[in-house]
Amino acid sequence: MAGLKKKMTIPFARVPVAINEQKYVQEVLESGWLTTASKAAALEKKFARVVQAKYACAVNSGTAALHLGLEALGVKPGDRVFVPSMTFTASAEIIRYLQADPVFLDTEYGTNLITPGILEEAIALHPDVRFLIVVHYGGQAAPMVSDENQAGILEICNKYGIKVLEDAAHAFPARLGERMVGSLGDVTCFSFYANKPLTTGEGGMLTTRNKEIYDRVKKMRLHGIDHDVWDRFTENKPSWEYDVVEAGYKYNMPDVNAAIGLAQLEMAAEFRAERQRAAMFYYEHLGQLQEFMDLPVTRVPFSDHAWHLFPVVLKEKAPLGRNEFIKKMAMAGIGTSVHYKPLHRMTYYKNRYHLDAKSFPRAEKTWQGNVSLPIFPYMTPEELNYICKTIEKLLKY
Ligand SMILES: Cc1ncc(COP(=O)(O)O)c(C=O)c1O
Structure with missing residues (x-):
């Protein structure tokens, strides 16, 4: 170990600058719409296309996406939710936000993923659990889909009536066979935190193919208001008129962040x-x-x-x-x-x-x-x- 000298400085992560960040942020500043508006809508549309999802909802963190997703799946106080232990606390804390309880799962050595075998063992031990959070650890999709050797996680969950939330904070862009992560199960959540594969500084995205979940998430993302400011602006309705139909959250993605995301997406x-x-x-x-x-x-x-x-x-x-x-x-x-x-x-x-x-x-x-x-x-x-x-x-x- 003698002779170990510092010859370079290499950070753990270095955020790559795409080409158009400054241009798109400038457009936002000039537009006067700094909150959620056309850039967030454009990011949702483009992101959904890239991950083959029907709907995408931009939010201000990956944690917000997970919280909204789990809420939309119907987790209630006292419910129990499977979640891997080898993950960031956000994957599990959102269970507590809903006054439900995590049931921690072991993960495979080498991949740090949940496997169908680990899931089957857990179901045998806890047959009452009706929800699962899967983490696509490190950027690699967990074995969601069945193959000739084994039933995939989605098929097992389907069999036992378990609803699945995918934590894809690490997994963009990632693929499993023919499908992109973001279109595998019902709800997938991405993080756009500063060191993530696509960043908006802080931000996140929820994708789904399910219209009911999308409507719920969209509403709960902004105070439980029936249609948001940008919708009201673009819909030609009196802009003051809205209704509050739930006690929602304040999780919308500002356009300044979405502008950075649009530039990053071009380089993904x-x-x-x-x-x-x-x-x-x-x-x-x-x-x-x-x-x-x-x-x-x-x-x-x-x-x-x-x-x-x-x-x-x-x-x-x-x-x-x-x-x-x-x-x-x-x-x-x-x-x-x-x-x-x-x-x-x-x-x-x-x-x-x-x-x-x-x-x-x-x-x-x-x-x-x-x-x-x-x-x-x-x-x-x-x-x-x-x-x-x-x-x-x-x-x-
Ligand atoms: C596995 C995992 N889930 C969720 C999150 C939360 O994402 P965010 O920081 O955007 O809220 C992270 C962020 O580090 C993460 O690594």
């Missing part, structure tokens, strides 16, 4: 291919370290993966543990992160639901050594090479 395919290029470099150059480190397992073709994350797992045999590794990487100027410390280890969930790490053996195996490496568009060969060489030095010498 290129940005995804760029992240894939970085992932392929890692597979090629870190494969020989498998004695000490596991690389992420893919279930889908590389080109169907959004490659939001590149999470590796340091094995017990590695000469240094995860925390030490992160420190040393930082000393070498390389930013890393951890996705995730599982929710069953977080104080709130652990105490409230009396969770025992032993119930999550696969997530625990991951947690012992998980580190996410930098992955973002336009990483240079020098940057990628420096990261791989630094890792090699840390693990081999």
Whole structure:
């Protein structure tokens, strides 16, 4: 480990600038419509087309999309909802917003996804649960669709009358066979947070093919008002007239954010291919370290993966543990992160639901050594090479 010098500074994430952000934001400023208006409507339309969804509803965060989606699926106080433990707290906190309770699931080692097998085990243990949140971890779709070997998650849920909400915060653009993530199940939620594959700074999108869900989400996104300001402006009705039909939320996406999203969307395919290029470099150059480190397992073709994350797992045999590794990487100027410390280890969930790490053996195996490496568009060969060489030095010498 001697000779580990800082030769570069590489952040964990670097937001790529698309070409037209400034132009579209300028248009918003000049239009005088800074709140939800034509840019948000255009982003909804274009995003829906890209992910093959019938409807899309732009909101001000991925968390807002998840909250609205779960509410629209009909979760009520006291209901229980399956959710993976290996995720960000937003996936589970929204269950609590509705005064329902999470039932945490273990996730597959290597992919960090829920599998049909894990789901079947959970259903056998908790036959009363009627809702499931699936996380398309890291940018890879979970096995939603049946194949010749096994029933997919959607088919299993259909059989047991379980409604599914997909957390696709990491998974844009991502594909499963012929379908884009966003058109697989009834409700899919995307995050456009600053470091996400498509960003609006802060923002999110909910997609659905179900008109009833769409109408509900659209209404609840803006105070439970029957039709919003932009609708009233464009509909030629008296602009003061509206009715409040529910106690809704304030989750609409401002046009300034939507303008950034429109520019980013134009570059989404290129940005995804760029992240894939970085992932392929890692597979090629870190494969020989498998004695000490596991690389992420893919279930889908590389080109169907959004490659939001590149999470590796340091094995017990590695000469240094995860925390030490992160420190040393930082000393070498390389930013890393951890996705995730599982929710069953977080104080709130652990105490409230009396969770025992032993119930999550696969997530625990991951947690012992998980580190996410930098992955973002336009990483240079020098940057990628420096990261791989630094890792090699840390693990081999
Ligand atoms: C898996 C997952 N779900 C939900 C969210 C919440 O998204 P947002 O930050 O846009 O509210 C995130 C954000 O980091 C996430 O990683």
